[in-house]
Amino acid sequence: MALPAPTTAPTTAERIRSACARAGGAMLAVEGLEPAPTPVHHLLDDGSFATTVPVDSALAATAVSAGAAGVHAVLELTDHAPLPLREPVRSLVWIQGRLRDVPMREVPALLDLVAAAEPNPALLQVNSGITDSGTTTEPEIRYALLRLEIESIVVADSTGAESVPLSALLGADPDPFCAMESCWLQHMESAHRDVVDRLASRLPMTLRRGRVRPLGLDRYGVQLRVEGDDGDHDVRLSFAKPVDDVTGLSQAIRVLMGCPFLNGLRARGV
Template structure:
C-alpha cells in the first residue's frame, strides 16, 4: 500500500491562527468611521477576538454607546512578507462580527488570560501610566472569517478555526527568512535549483517558512510566482526543521552518504 502524500501546506484555519499571533498589521473597521489600528488581536477560546482601541477615539465611543447590542465591525489582519518584495502582502484575513466593550470588572482577568498565552507589551496600554494614552479592551464576537492571497479567497468555519493551532515557527519566521536572505544565499540558491527551469530566470527570494515546508517567491519579468517546496513530513522543533531544510537542499549526508573518516 502506497504511503500517503505529505501535507504540502498549512490549512486555512492554521494560517489564520498564525496571523492572529503575529504582531502588528491589524485594523478594525466600522461603517461610518475611519479604520482604527489595533496592536492586540488575540483569538479567545470562546470564539471571540480580544482587541484594543484608544479610549478617546470615536470607535470606542460608538461601541460604549451601543451597549450590549454592540456594533458590526471587521478586523483586517495583513500578513506582510519579512523581506522587501515587489508585492509585500502575503495574505489578508477578514474577521467580521459584533464588537462589544469588555465590562470594567472583567478587564483584569481577561488581560491575565491573554498575557498568559501572549505577553504582548501592548496589553499594558489598557492600564497605562499617567503619560500614556489609555486603550479600551473589547471583544469581537466572530460571525465569519475569510482569508485571501494570490490563489484566491476562502472562508473557514469558526469551529475549525478554534480547533487549529498557530504554526510553531511563526514567531521566529521573519528573523529566519531575513537571515537566510542576507547571510545564506547559498541555501536559497540550492532550494531554487528544485524549481522548474522556466522559473529559475527570475529573482528567487524566500517568502515563507512553516512546519510543512518552504515557500519561494520568483520575481520575474512576467510577474511574480510563488512556489512551495514541501517537507517529507511536518516538523515541530528547530532540530527537525533544520534537517528538513537540508533534505530539500539535497545535502548528501542526509541521503545515506557519510563524510570521509566517519
C-alpha cells in the same frame, strides 16, 4: 487500503492562526468611522477576539455607546513578508462580527487571560493611568479593551479567497516556527544566499529566470517567491513530513537542498 496522502501544506485555519500570531498590528473598522489600529488581537477559547483600540478614538466611543447590542465591525489582519518584495503582502484576513465594550469589572480577568498566552506590551496600557501611589500617569497611548464576537472569517492570498468556519479556527494552532520565521528568512536572504540558490534549483526551469526570494517557512515546507518579468510566482517546496522542532527543520531543509550531510556533519578534512 491506501494510506492517506501526507500533509504538504498548512490548512487555511492554520495559516490564519499563524497570521494572527505574526501580525504586529491590525485595523478595526466600523462603517462611517476611520479605522483604528489594534495592537492586540487575541483569539479566545469562546470564539471571540479580544482587541484593543485607542481609548480616545471614535470607534471606542461607538462600541461603548452601542451597549450590549454591539456594533458590526471588521478586524483586518495583514500578513507581510519579512523581506522587501515587490508585493509585500502575503495574505489578508477579514474577521467580521459584533463589537462590544468589555465591562470594567471584567477587564482585569480578561487582561490576565490574554497576557498568559500573549504577553503583549500594549496590554499594560489598557485602561491604565493609575499608579500604586494613587496618582495619575499619562502613557503615550491608552487603549480600551473590546471583544469581537465572530460571525465570519475570510482569508485572501495569491491563490484566491476562502472562508473558514469558526470551529476550524478554534481547532487549529499557529505554526510552531511562526514567531521565528521573519528572522530566519531575513538571515537566509542576507547571509545564506547559497541555501536559496540550492532550493531554487528544485524549481521548474521556466521559473529560474526570475529573482528567487524566500517567502515563507513553516513545519510543512519552504515557500519561494520568483519575481520575473512576467510577474510574481509563488512556489512551495514541501518537506517529506511535517517537522516540529528546530533540529527536524534543519534536517528537512538540508534534504530539500540535496545536502548529503543530513545531520549537519562536515566531510572529513573540511
